[in-house]
Amino acid sequence: MIDAALFSSALGALTPILFAALAGALCQRAGVFNISLEGTMLVGAFAGVAGSWYTGSVWLGVLIAVLTGTAYSLILAVGHVSFGGDAIVLGVAINLLAVGLTSFLIRTVFGTRGTFSDPALQGLDAVHLPLVRDIPFVGTVLSGHSVLVYLSWLAVVALAVLLYRHPWGLRLRGIGEREDAAASLGVSVTRYRYGVILAGGALCGLAGAQLALGNVTLFSENMTAGRGWIAVVAVMLGRALPYGVFAAAVLFGLAEAFGFRLQGVGLPQQATDAAPYVVTLLALFISSARIRRTREST
Amino acid sequence: MKTVAVTLLAALALGAILLAATGANPLEAYQAIVTGAFGPDGFQDTLAYAVPVVGMATALAIPLRAGMVNLGGEGQLVLGAISAIAVGLHVPGPLGLVAALVAGVLAGALYASIAAVCETRLGVPLLVTTLLLSYPAMSFAAYLVRFPMRDEGSSLPQSDQLPADVRFTELAPGLFLIAAVVVVYAVVDARTPAGFETRVTGWGPRFAQYAGIDRPALTVRLLACSGGLAGLVGAVVALGFPYRFIDGALITPQYTWIGLLAALLAAANPLGTLVAAVFFAALTSGGFAMERETQVPRELTAVLQAVLIIFLAAATGLLRKRRNPA
Amino acid sequence: MTQQQPESRAVALRGIVKRFPGVLANDHVDLTVAPGEIHALMGENGAGKSTLMSILYGLSHPDEGTIELDGRSVTFSSAAQAIDTGVGMVQQGFALFNSLTVTDNVVFGAEPTRFGLLDRRRSRAAVAELIERHGLRLRPGDKVGDLPVGVRQQVEILKLLYRRARVLILDEPTAVLTPAETDRLFDVLRGLAADGHTILFVSHKLHEVLALSDNVTVLRDGRVTLRTATADTDRAALAAAMTGRDVELDKIYPTGSPGDIVLSAQGLTVAGHGKPALDDVSLEVRAGEVVGVAGVAGNGQTELVAAIAGLRALDAGTVTVLGKDIGRLAVRERRAAGLAHIPEDRVETGSAQGAKLGDNLATGFQRRLARRGWLRPGRIRDHAREIVEKFGVRAANQDVPMRTLSGGNQQKAILGRELTHDAPVLLVEQPTRGVDIGAVVNIHRQLIEYRDAGHALLLVSAELSEIRALADRVLVMYEGRVVAELTKDEATYTALGLAMAGGAS
Incomplete structure (x- = not known):
């Protein structure tokens, strides 16, 4: 029951979450609590499908998803950073807006309700990695995913480099820790926060593109189904560290894939649907218990 | 008040642009919303929709008053509904009605308390525990109505119908129950030491601790009330038409999220929460009328709500900034 | 045209006016400081010291008046510009990143780079060189959060020196230092002044101002009330200039009669x-x-x-x-x-x-003020009014938010509330x-x-x-x-x- 295909499907399942979690981690580091990941991902998914459908090119679809995600995240940037609105209120409203907007648009643009799919809709092709694909087990796990899956791994590394090796990373970590101190050294808190929120929007756009053009090739109302929230939790579980967030996303992806597999042995889908959430909650218990212990011992 | 009016106008203007973009006449559409929501035909629908929204808004306002966010309203709502159905199907007569309501309250209260204890004992933030526990609850209910509690005569994932004497055939009893709860919340909030202590905690957690307020106990108590009320809302809805639990029927209308927004918008003030929730409910039910009369998809009202809140959040942020310049 | 020699004034603020809603924070304030001078700026809370310094440091803009540095008129629209022009400020209560190293704190915002990425080696070398030159007791690699408070102060100064600040503003820098650390700080400051740096020392501690500064300017209610060479003044004169009346300084109350x-x-x-x-x-x-x-x-x-x-x-x-x-x-x-x-x-x-002043005063009394489990607004108001009157809390009324009260009145309210417990x-x-x-x-x-x-x-x-x-x-x-x-x-x-x-x- 635990075989290469399990891990392979886990990788596909976790990619949207990973992208969104990286967005959340980036924002977190600069002191922005971003819970609008869910909605931004949903808008990205819609834009990806619409873009791919109208241009006939899946690549343009992905690009449009990224641009739309970035533009959509402007709401949070302007509302929170420029106007000083509460990030939680805005986040909840942005998520609700995404549901309303995409449901509205699926009717006005595609003239349908619920789900839009069409055999002519271009999805992302699987990439078969040369050499790697021939390695037993590893090949099955690592090869044959969409380009965005590999891009998400690169994004993890890129985030680590940005945070710890680039001046921008130092500055935004500083902003997250003490914004007044950063401002007093001439670092524009506003500009960096806009940067992380918009970059986060682009990442959520990629998350949506992978969800709607990679994992499946369709758009359905509310298809993110809580993945953006899981990303918020993954940021917390991974302490906003790039590799920590990656590990948290992998844990979640494995739990989802494993739960899916359990259906094969007769467990109802609803029981296994809950598995990832329960696993994540348990992981949080364990990690927060460990932190409490180390805090007490020092 | 002026802020609210200005942001409301701004949101309406944006909505008008959207409407015009889809080729509809904005004025006609808005008129349809208003008559749909408050006209003789639509008012009943508005009330019917307002009951769960006001209920959920109040449920989520209770912990929010102390600065605690319960994101697990959906799970508590669904558990309340399915528990009420489970009890209602087995306990006959008027007793069954009461037992079903009590079961709904208990289920929601217990489940929310678990999330509270996870924070107070295990140190995982409430925001996360409530949210994460919500999904298994929804899955559990979805499982129940597909297998053990399924209506054998239907292909849909839904439970059997409640017996005729365990039903709310009219709106009034549910409306009365929720209204009573809102009144109780308002009175407790303003006129009791417990309500005062909840507000103190909302003003500042450190101030509350310093003043001798036991935060862990308060957290569990408030979440129990919050979840209990969410469970009651679930029970009230389940006891009403169509007298059964249908998978997804409590989630799709977004009662919880709209309620949460109303509570957030009013800073959990009892009266403000009520007004905001009723307003949103009216907007939504007016949306159905608008769709009937102008062919504009009713989802537009959801867009309007969200836009209004975004504007309001930004405007209050701006006011705060002006008041205490950095 | 004969101008005063520009080199005689490192800093010249002229006719600075700054208004906040309902308050005239700075009322035509003049302040001139020569290069190499240690100048003390004194005043009570709300006298306008912080406003004046934040104007000099580019954090806020004057409504009227001019700022000159080395004889040239400047306008800053941000702290960054002030830093670029050679003005640096150590804020009250440190502005440091505790999780970062001394080096990262110092180079923050002006990091040496190599191929676009952080050049750790060069950063470290630059910081080590500055530490060496000014005789500070720091190690570049230490995490700031692990350092004693007195040493963190030196990190703040290092930040300014790294940015080549010629004018250093220090806002109440000794508040958290031991007497020994204060002495060490004063030695560092004297060394910097001798090196040609101009130092603006904001303080309300009379003996420190007398010990350290060359000249002193005192503000009260946004206006300059005293401007003098430090050698020509004393504690009583400074205190009188700050408060506008003679103050009984250093009153020592006799011991009480302890019981059980x-x-x-x-x-x-x-x-x-x-x-x-x-x-x-x-x-x-x-x-x-x-x-x-x-x-x-x-x-x-x-x-x-x-x-x-x-x-x-x-x-x-x-x-x-x-x-x-x-x-x-x-x-x-x-x-x-x-x-x-x-x-x-x-x-x-x-x-x-x-929250309202009245609610602040009722907190802790909510159970005692209740009758048969019910709180009555009237009782809360009476309770608050008693404290406000007895302790002389100045506020428009008890429904205003606590934050609208001055620091002193907030403290009186808290004092009154806690003394009322009669614990x-x-x-x-x-x-x-x-x-x-x-x-x-x-x-x-x-x-x-x-x-x-x-x-x-x-x-x-x-x-x-x-x-x-x-x-x-x-x-x-x-x-x-x-x-x-x-x-x-x-x-x-x-x-x-x-x-x-x-x-x-």
Whole structure:
């Protein structure tokens, strides 16, 4: 029951979450609590499908998803950073807006309700990695995913480099820790926060593109189904560290894939649907218990 | 008040642009919303929709008053509904009605308390525990109505119908129950030491601790009330038409999220929460009328709500900034 | 045209006017400082010192007036521009990133790079060179959060030097330093001045200004009330210029008549980072007695009060009030057993800034003000009015948010609320921090009256003059332990200063 295909499907399942979690981690580091990941991902998914459908090119679809995600995240940037609105209120409203907007648009643009799919809709092709694909087990796990899956791994590394090796990373970590101190050294808190929120929007756009053009090739109302929230939790579980967030996303992806597999042995889908959430909650218990212990011992 | 009016106008203007973009006449559409929501035909629908929204808004306002966010309203709502159905199907007569309501309250209260204890004992933030526990609850209910509690005569994932004497055939009893709860919340909030202590905690957690307020106990108590009320809302809805639990029927209308927004918008003030929730409910039910009369998809009202809140959040942020310049 | 030689003025602020809604924060203020000069800027809270310095540092813009640096007129629209022009400021309460190293803190915002990425080696070398040149006691690789407070101050100065600041503004820099650390800081500042740096020293401590500065400017209500060479003035003249009247400085109240032991703490221990924050501390306070706890901030005083008040769990030790063991009780139960507490942190712990004054005053009384379980707004209002009148809290009415009150009035409100509990034991932390000199006298008198009414007071203060004024007995804390116990007569500045630096017998 635990075989290469399990891990392979886990990788596909976790990619949207990973992208969104990286967005959340980036924002977190600069002191922005971003819970609008869910909605931004949903808008990205819609834009990806619409873009791919109208241009006939899946690549343009992905690009449009990224641009739309970035533009959509402007709401949070302007509302929170420029106007000083509460990030939680805005986040909840942005998520609700995404549901309303995409449901509205699926009717006005595609003239349908619920789900839009069409055999002519271009999805992302699987990439078969040369050499790697021939390695037993590893090949099955690592090869044959969409380009965005590999891009998400690169994004993890890129985030680590940005945070710890680039001046921008130092500055935004500083902003997250003490914004007044950063401002007093001439670092524009506003500009960096806009940067992380918009970059986060682009990442959520990629998350949506992978969800709607990679994992499946369709758009359905509310298809993110809580993945953006899981990303918020993954940021917390991974302490906003790039590799920590990656590990948290992998844990979640494995739990989802494993739960899916359990259906094969007769467990109802609803029981296994809950598995990832329960696993994540348990992981949080364990990690927060460990932190409490180390805090007490020092 | 002026802020609210200005942001409301701004949101309406944006909505008008959207409407015009889809080729509809904005004025006609808005008129349809208003008559749909408050006209003789639509008012009943508005009330019917307002009951769960006001209920959920109040449920989520209770912990929010102390600065605690319960994101697990959906799970508590669904558990309340399915528990009420489970009890209602087995306990006959008027007793069954009461037992079903009590079961709904208990289920929601217990489940929310678990999330509270996870924070107070295990140190995982409430925001996360409530949210994460919500999904298994929804899955559990979805499982129940597909297998053990399924209506054998239907292909849909839904439970059997409640017996005729365990039903709310009219709106009034549910409306009365929720209204009573809102009144109780308002009175407790303003006129009791417990309500005062909840507000103190909302003003500042450190101030509350310093003043001798036991935060862990308060957290569990408030979440129990919050979840209990969410469970009651679930029970009230389940006891009403169509007298059964249908998978997804409590989630799709977004009662919880709209309620949460109303509570957030009013800073959990009892009266403000009520007004905001009723307003949103009216907007939504007016949306159905608008769709009937102008062919504009009713989802537009959801867009309007969200836009209004975004504007309001930004405007209050701006006011705060002006008041205490950095 | 003959201009004054520009090199004689490093900084010249002329006719600065700054208005806030309802307040004239700076009213045609002039300030000139020569290169290599140490210039003190004095004034009470709200006198306009901070506003003036934030204008010079580019954090806010004057409504009128000009700023000249080295004879050239400048306008700053941000702190970044001020830094570029050679003006740097050390803010009150540090602006440091505790999780980052000394090097990262210093280069932050102006990092050396290599191929676009951080060049760690060059950063480190640059910082090490500056440390060396100015004789600071720092290591580039240390994490700032692990450094003692006095050393963090040096990181702040290093940040300015790295940015080649010629004009250094220091806002109340000694508030958290030991006397020895203060001396060391003054040596560093004198060295920098000798090196041609211009130093603006913002302070309200009379003796420090007299010890360090060349010239002094005093502000009151946004206007300059005194501008003089330091050598030509004295404490009384400075205090009079700050307050606008003669102030009885350094009044020392006579000792009270202590009765039975009311508060007793034995072997209190609280874990900290690495070493204990509180290490086996024992003390007793009698009825009608003020026990002062002196020490440099961060030596366990905060933890001591927090442990007694129940805000921090004890790892070992017992606390009794009137013979009742309260060491394991919740805050509410401790208060019921006879504790009241005026906390150090007025803004977040002692009050709710966004809530009404009246509600702030009712907090803690909500159960007592209730009748048969019901709270009546009328009773809350009466309760608040009594405190406001008795303690002279100045506010438009009791429905205004706490934050609209001045610091001194907020403190009076908190003091009034806690004294109204009439609890046998009062824990008082920094009762006059950020409070005007005029109000200080008033608060001191209230505390002494409370003592003379037979209450036990445990007073924590960083101001030695306050400890000397009020305390009947003084405990000195150093690194989590009580290192000295002095009677009122023994507690001279010298003896206290020595003990605070850990040098007691």
